[in-house]
Amino acid sequence: MRVAISLMMVAALWLPLGxxxxxxxxxxxxxxxxxxxxxxxxxxxxAFPHWVHRMNFKCYVCHEAIFQMKEGADDISMDxxxxxxxxxxxHNGKTAFQxxxxxxxxxHRQ
Numbered sequence: 001m002r003v004a005i006s007l008m009m010v011a012a013l014w015l016p017l018g019x020x021x022x023x024x025x026x027x028x029x030x031x032x033x034x035x036x037x038x039x040x041x042x043x044x045x046x047a048f049p050h051w052v053h054r055m056n057f058k059c060y061v062c063h064e065a066i067f068q069m070k071e072g073a074d075d076i077s078m079d080x081x082x083x084x085x086x087x088x089x090x091h092n093g094k095t096a097f098q099x100x101x102x103x104x105x106x107x108h109r110q
Contacts, residue, residue: 029049029050029051030047030048030049030050030051031047031048031050032045032046032047032048033045033046033047033048033076036075036077037077043104043108044108044109044110045108046107046108047107047108047109048087048107066086066089067086074086078099081099082099087099087107
């Protein structure tokens, strides 16, 4: 019984949890946010490792309290994140790393 439960838990982690870049199977379950602001093309889009967050939190912690459950439904801006909205609810320097210019590469990565 324990083995069956363990296998189900491992399988659940491998289910597709978000949109995936077609050219990088290593980012399975990672959601990539497209830029909606012009002039930032040189900055990679933010990559959200959904599976990492899902290992630590239940779905309801973020959905629908912070994010809607529909791809592209939330119009996220860095100003709002810095104001403590969206990702900034947890990425405040207490719950998780703070969003600063020094931490840009943690989300905006190649």
